[in-house]
Amino acid sequence: MTDPSATDASAPDAAATALILANLGTPAAPTPRAVRRFLAQFLHDRRVVQLTRWLWCPLLHFLILPLRGPKVARKYAAIWLPEGSPLAVYTRALAAAVQQRLPQVQVLHAMRYGEPGLDAAFAQLRRQRVGRVLVLPLYPQYSTTTTASIADVVGRARSMPTALLPEYHEDPGWIAAIAGSIRAHWAAHGRGQHLLLSFHGIPQRLADAGDPYPQQCAASARAIAAALDLADDAWSLAYQSRFGRERWLQPATAERLDALAAAGVRTLDVACPGFATDCLETLEEVAMMLAERFAAAGGTLRYIPCLNAAPAHADALAALARRALAAD
Ligand SMILES: C=CC1=C(C)c2cc3[nH]c(cc4nc(cc5[nH]c(cc1n2)c(C)c5CCC(=O)O)C(CCC(=O)O)=C4C)c(C)c3C=C
Ligand SMILES: [Fe+2]
Numbered sequence: 001m002t003d004p005s006a007t008d009a010s011a012p013d014a015a016a017t018a019l020i021l022a023n024l025g026t027p028a029a030p031t032p033r034a035v036r037r038f039l040a041q042f043l044h045d046r047r048v049v050q051l052t053r054w055l056w057c058p059l060l061h062f063l064i065l066p067l068r069g070p071k072v073a074r075k076y077a078a079i080w081l082p083e084g085s086p087l088a089v090y091t092r093a094l095a096a097a098v099q100q101r102l103p104q105v106q107v108l109h110a111m112r113y114g115e116p117g118l119d120a121a122f123a124q125l126r127r128q129r130v131g132r133v134l135v136l137p138l139y140p141q142y143s144t145t146t147t148a149s150i151a152d153v154v155g156r157a158r159s160m161p162t163a164l165l166p167e168y169h170e171d172p173g174w175i176a177a178i179a180g181s182i183r184a185h186w187a188a189h190g191r192g193q194h195l196l197l198s199f200h201g202i203p204q205r206l207a208d209a210g211d212p213y214p215q216q217c218a219a220s221a222r223a224i225a226a227a228l229d230l231a232d233d234a235w236s237l238a239y240q241s242r243f244g245r246e247r248w249l250q251p252a253t254a255e256r257l258d259a260l261a262a263a264g265v266r267t268l269d270v271a272c273p274g275f276a277t278d279c280l281e282t283l284e285e286v287a288m289m290l291a292e293r294f295a296a297a298g299g300t301l302r303y304i305p306c307l308n309a310a311p312a313h314a315d316a317l318a319a320l321a322r323r324a325l326a327a328d
């Protein structure tokens, strides 16, 4: 007679659910070699660069990686933490904070590019015979260049029941967390004359082809401004981190800064609500380079850090996951 309580070692542990917090990724070290390795994986993704490969591969291998590797490595070195790259350190800490809130689920983090990779996370969960996997891309706003690229990898993990959580650009818990972090910054440093909400850009061509990213950034920005009771002229939205020569979303953050300085703004608060965790683009580009640019124009730029592993951030993401679990 078979014991009905005995578990079949070959069957998945259907009770076990895992939640993967998926972020973009980052180099393993602030060295030209590690940066070239990371950029090579990132910039080979057709979701990120759509140029035909016979044109793009020679450009990438013979021009962009050799030139950009050492230059960008110096930028990473300027923000590197004793425990590693800020994006990696904060993503790991955020996953630990979400795990505390979801003891019934195994929470792990993984990166689309670099380590720990998403493919490896799926392989690990397959070995553990986890019954179901939820993937939460750490991109509040959907873009084909980011969210869809994670969806590509998730789609390849067909051997396990897997669900991708939707973007959360207007989620009330997340909006409240961002607004709360801006209010806390004002309480500690005083309120600047203007609040600039700076999002990572994408090529205008992709928005024209239907990428909903700019509409979602605008919706997030309006909701944050409303939560803070800001008048229309007290805040603005701009796009940073342009790559390449084609036209990206406008207005560009650097140009918006110049216009605000020219209009007499002397204290400017800048938040980056499209980034779940601080990274090269927030800590080096905004808090260092753009702050210097604004200072040269006679003003003070006060950077408001990303939510990182803040309790309100972990609460908001855990609530999104709980809702997805309950709906399943
Ligand atoms: C065509 C190129 C790029 C697109 C499109 C793009 C979209 C995009 N990126 C993020 C978030 C991040 N990007 C980061 C770094 C980064 N981004 C690009 C290029 C594109 N991004 C490059 C080449 C780099 C590397 C740095 C450099 O060489 O300048 C990061 C930071 C990673 C880190 O290690 O700290 C993040 C995060 C979003 C959200 C987005 C589209 C919406
Ligand atoms: Fe190539």
Ligand SMILES: [Fe+2]
Binding pocket: 200, 241
């Ligand atoms: Fe980027």
